[in-house]
Amino acid sequence: MKNPMRLFHNVSLIASVALLLGFFTVATSWSAGAQTVDDPFAAALQTLNEKSFKKKAAAIEAMAEIGDPRATAALEALAAGHLFSRKSDNAIVIGSGIENGYALTDPVSGAGVGDVGKRDVKKITVNNRLRGQIRGILGRLALSSEDAAQRLTAAQNIIKSPSPGSLDLLRDARDRETVGKVRDVLETGIAIIELESDDTRLRLAAIQTLSGSTDREVKALLEQMFVTDDAGDFVEADADVRAAAQAAIDDINGRLSLLAVAENLLFGISLGSVLLLAAIGLAVTFGVMGVINMAHGEMIMLGAYTTFLVQEIFRTVAPPEAFGLYVVAAIPAAFLVAGAFGVLIERGCIRFLYGRPLETLLATWGISLILQQLVRTLFGANNREVANPQWLSGALELGGGVSITFSRIYIIFFCLAVVALLAAFIRYSRFGLNMRAVTQNRAMASSMGIKTGQVDALTFALGSGIAGIAGVALSQISNVSPNLGQNFIVDSFMVVVFGGVGSLWGTIVGAFGLGIVNKFLEPFSGAILGKVVVLIIIILFIQKRPRGLFALKGRAAEA
Amino acid sequence: MGPITSRLMGLESRRGWMLMLALGLIMLVLVPILNLLVPADSIFHVRTFWISILGKYLCFAILALALDLIWGYAGILSLGHGAFFGLGGYAMGMYMMRQIGDRSVYGNPDLPDFMVFLNWQELPWYWFGFDQFWFAALMVVLVPGLLAFVFGWLAFRSRITGVYFSIISQALVFAIMLAFFRNEMGFGGNNGLTDFKDILGFDLASRNTKVGLYAVSVIALALVYLICRGVVSSKLGRVLIAVRDAESRVRFLGYSVTNAKLFVFTLSAVLAGIAGALFVPQVGIINPGEFSPAKSIEIAIWVAVGGRGSLFGAIVGAFAVNGARTYFTGAAPEIWLFFLGGLFVLVTLFMPKGIVGLVQALREGKLADILPKRRGQLDG
Numbered sequence: 001m002k003n004p005m006r007l008f009h010n011v012s013l014i015a016s017v018a019l020l021l022g023f024f025t026v027a028t029s030w031s032a033g034a035q036t037v038d039d040p041f042a043a044a045l046q047t048l049n050e051k052s053f054k055k056k057a058a059a060i061e062a063m064a065e066i067g068d069p070r071a072t073a074a075l076e077a078l079a080a081g082h083l084f085s086r087k088s089d090n091a092i093v094i095g096s097g098i099e100n101g102y103a104l105t106d107p108v109s110g111a112g113v114g115d116v117g118k119r120d121v122k123k124i125t126v127n128n129r130l131r132g133q134i135r136g137i138l139g140r141l142a143l144s145s146e147d148a149a150q151r152l153t154a155a156q157n158i159i160k161s162p163s164p165g166s167l168d169l170l171r172d173a174r175d176r177e178t179v180g181k182v183r184d185v186l187e188t189g190i191a192i193i194e195l196e197s198d199d200t201r202l203r204l205a206a207i208q209t210l211s212g213s214t215d216r217e218v219k220a221l222l223e224q225m226f227v228t229d230d231a232g233d234f235v236e237a238d239a240d241v242r243a244a245a246q247a248a249i250d251d252i253n254g255r256l257s258l259l260a261v262a263e264n265l266l267f268g269i270s271l272g273s274v275l276l277l278a279a280i281g282l283a284v285t286f287g288v289m290g291v292i293n294m295a296h297g298e299m300i301m302l303g304a305y306t307t308f309l310v311q312e313i314f315r316t317v318a319p320p321e322a323f324g325l326y327v328v329a330a331i332p333a334a335f336l337v338a339g340a341f342g343v344l345i346e347r348g349c350i351r352f353l354y355g356r357p358l359e360t361l362l363a364t365w366g367i368s369l370i371l372q373q374l375v376r377t378l379f380g381a382n383n384r385e386v387a388n389p390q391w392l393s394g395a396l397e398l399g400g401g402v403s404i405t406f407s408r409i410y411i412i413f414f415c416l417a418v419v420a421l422l423a424a425f426i427r428y429s430r431f432g433l434n435m436r437a438v439t440q441n442r443a444m445a446s447s448m449g450i451k452t453g454q455v456d457a458l459t460f461a462l463g464s465g466i467a468g469i470a471g472v473a474l475s476q477i478s479n480v481s482p483n484l485g486q487n488f489i490v491d492s493f494m495v496v497v498f499g500g501v502g503s504l505w506g507t508i509v510g511a512f513g514l515g516i517v518n519k520f521l522e523p524f525s526g527a528i529l530g531k532v533v534v535l536i537i538i539i540l541f542i543q544k545r546p547r548g549l550f551a552l553k554g555r556a557a558e559a
Numbered sequence: 560m561g562p563i564t565s566r567l568m569g570l571e572s573r574r575g576w577m578l579m580l581a582l583g584l585i586m587l588v589l590v591p592i593l594n595l596l597v598p599a600d601s602i603f604h605v606r607t608f609w610i611s612i613l614g615k616y617l618c619f620a621i622l623a624l625a626l627d628l629i630w631g632y633a634g635i636l637s638l639g640h641g642a643f644f645g646l647g648g649y650a651m652g653m654y655m656m657r658q659i660g661d662r663s664v665y666g667n668p669d670l671p672d673f674m675v676f677l678n679w680q681e682l683p684w685y686w687f688g689f690d691q692f693w694f695a696a697l698m699v700v701l702v703p704g705l706l707a708f709v710f711g712w713l714a715f716r717s718r719i720t721g722v723y724f725s726i727i728s729q730a731l732v733f734a735i736m737l738a739f740f741r742n743e744m745g746f747g748g749n750n751g752l753t754d755f756k757d758i759l760g761f762d763l764a765s766r767n768t769k770v771g772l773y774a775v776s777v778i779a780l781a782l783v784y785l786i787c788r789g790v791v792s793s794k795l796g797r798v799l800i801a802v803r804d805a806e807s808r809v810r811f812l813g814y815s816v817t818n819a820k821l822f823v824f825t826l827s828a829v830l831a832g833i834a835g836a837l838f839v840p841q842v843g844i845i846n847p848g849e850f851s852p853a854k855s856i857e858i859a860i861w862v863a864v865g866g867r868g869s870l871f872g873a874i875v876g877a878f879a880v881n882g883a884r885t886y887f888t889g890a891a892p893e894i895w896l897f898f899l900g901g902l903f904v905l906v907t908l909f910m911p912k913g914i915v916g917l918v919q920a921l922r923e924g925k926l927a928d929i930l931p932k933r934r935g936q937l938d939g
Contacts, residue, residue: 366903373896
């Protein structure tokens with residue numbers, strides 16, 4: 001529903017094509033004249049040739065009365081000045097401007113009837129009154145459309161510029177309306193108009209209706225009642241109505257603030273899930289091996305670039321209808337690519353630095369610089385475009401102007417799935433058992449026959465692979481650039497430090513906690529200052545719990 | 560102090576002292592003469608451009624010394640030292656900003672250009688006093704020192720060590736960077752402070768001022784070196800080394816690890832602030848980019864390349880890495896990050912004691928000592 005008008009055109013186009021086919025099968029030899037006899041719409045259309053505006057008005061009304069779907073296109077053309085009379089046979093045609101003339105369409109059949117010069121057609125003139133009439137009729141036609149979405153758009157358009165004239169129209173439509181959502185919009189529209197009514201009872205009823213709204217414009221309308229004129233009198237004279245309006249405003253405010261809380265919560269969870277995806281791999285490697293992988297952000301970046309590559313492959317090789325599945329294919333691909341790089345880094349560098357965590361930190365930072373520059377050399381420094389597939393695009397409307405994109409919602413669930421899988425893997429698999437053993441006591445695990453070197457390498461691969469998966473998710477909501485990882489590195493460290501090293505629960509709580517706190521701080525302090533405040537809070541927080549929320553207890557913590 | 564202790568502290572012998580003195584005199588006397596007195600067409604002439612570059616390196620060397628003091632001797636790897644460097648730089652920048660007066664683009668004698676641009680009516684309170692050099696100089700020392708004291712107190716008190724401290728200090732510098740990027744902070748936002756005209760009445764564009772600033776930097780580096788040397792060769796220095804190698808043991812022996820660390824961390828921050836204050840008039844700009852975490856991490860690689868735990872090594876490292884940067888960003892910019900990244904990896908893997916350690920090992924024929932050890936042979 002990006003562009004309701006386009007949808008509208010498409011529908012009318014399809015309708016015209018269907019009609020056209022019908023005509024062709026019934027009788028291909030019908031002339032324009034023959035149509036006017038049997039087709040009341042065509043007859044009414046032909047009357048537009050009359051000079052008198054009064055007769056034109058009658059013709060327009062007649063076209064609307066017939067309720068023919070073709071009327072919409074014809075009336076739109078008329079209001080826009082695109083309806084012409086062909087001089088050769090006085091046929092009414094729709095013309096769209098081309099070079100030195102018009103491309104003509106027959107409004108009855110919907111078929112193209114050739115191009116003509118500018119002088120071969122005469123414009124059918126309308127005045128402002130006719131335009132107003134057409135607008136009303138178009139609104140009415142749309143309101144009685146078969147498609148609920150079209151009716152909704154029409155109703156929303158009408159209440160955007162409420163006028164007492166459309167009151168009956170709205171009431172009619174409301175009585176006929178069967179879809180609840182459209183009916184609500186119509187009710188709101190009626191109430192907005194009735195707010196201006198002279199009847200106190202009607203105004204009170206209208207306020208009653210409007211108090212259920214979450215629309216800021218409705219709230220502004222109600223607040224208008226408390227504006228005082230020059231004499232110091234309220235615009236709304238009746239004290240009862242004012243009291244009702246006040247109550248309604250309070251209602252709306254309450255609902256709006258509730259909505260704001262819900263919005264912060266939802267966006268906080270969304271941010272938290274992104275942080276969690278970015279941090280959980282880090283938590284695994286940090287927890288098991290006690291080393292900080294500064295190149296973790298670059299693993300995320302590699303995952304995002306893998307997604308880009310998979311997308312390009314799908315674009316060239318796969319059939320177009322399968323294109324949307326590239327995201328699914330990218331998940332294992334990103335896991336493997338990032339995981340392979342992880343093994344490479346661990347075997348090639350980190351294993352020589354065990355017991356020297358600060359040096360590991362510096363070495364992995366160096367690796368991150370190299371990877372960034374490598375990607376910049378291969379793919380260029382600019383952002384790479386990763387398109388959202390059809391099934392991930394769009395947004396969920398929450399009312400009150402709040403909406404969240406589907407991709408973010410998917411990421412929340414995706415993130416939970418990844419964490420659940422990881423937790424199950426660590427809890428139930430043989431390798432997970434070894435991992436936990438090494439986390440708790442490396443020396444003891446080694447003496448029990450666990451190959452700690454192997455566990456380290458695979459743990460690093462696992463952590464990096466998850467970072468790669470995070471890259472797939474991030475490619476859907478942020479720019480894919482060589483710096484992608486850098487934006488997350490400090491945040492994901494904070495999550496790990498806040499949550500506590502070596503604890504999956506800590507990471508989950510840390511990520512969602514930080515995400516939500518961040519979003520709740522933003523309205524008060526702005527996005528950047530909110531982040532600063534969160535960082536300060538963390539620095540203060542680890543005063544109380546230096547090892548994070550869910551710290552490992554006992555000797556392992558001191559190692 | 561016996562020879563073993565001084566070896567342990569990476570200090571120099573008598574010959575080393577002579578070398579240092581000679582180098583210092585060359586930097587302080589010969590280089591300015593080659594610039595000011597030798598005619599421009601002579602091959603011995605040093606261009607003013609190089610004077611400025613060398614001045615910059617000198618400031619970086621002070622910064623490297625500051626980091627080596629805490630990392631090399633007390634085992635505290637701060638990844639946020641750019642914060643103190645930048646704050647010192649901003650304090651000096653604010654002084655020079657106030658010195659511009661009505662020579663700015665908007666010509667407002669009281670407000671810097673960016674404040675006029677933001678429609679501010681008066682100077683924020685924290686800008687007061689910065690028209691006086693003594694006040695700015697005081698702030699160069701006080702602001703980084705105070706921040707380091709508070710931050711260090713919070714961190715060391717709750718025994719945050721190792722990589723935890725590194726990450727938290729990185730978060731600190733990141734938070735400061737984000738804050739300084741905001742226009743509302745009143746420090747020029749994204750663009751920072753620039754367009755300086757003069758310092759203490761000397762025109763910043765003139766060659767004599769540049770050479771003067773360079774000479775001041777040489778003297779400052781020498782002084783900072785002596786201070787650091789004084790600290791590490793004192794009893795406190797020995798406690799610090801003990802803390803680096805076995806923190807818990809030192810604590811159980813009855814020393815206040817927290818106080819020792821706090822003192823050296825605050826001192827280090829003050830030195831970094833001084834480096835920043837000398838840096839800004841020589842490059843003519845200070846902006847939030849100085850607070851980027853990447854820059855702060857880079858300081859660690861200067862120290863690592865030169866040789867951590869050796870004061871002379873820190874200076875060597877700062878000159879070597881920044882010299883390489885100047886060369887690469889001119890000759891092959893796309894190679895620079897590969898080179899820098901490779902440096903991080905190779906130095907940590909193969910040169911744990913840096914250039915100084917390598918030279919020492921070559922001289923003593925003990926190369927095997929410094930090559931990486933396999934796990935299991937480690938003593939940590």
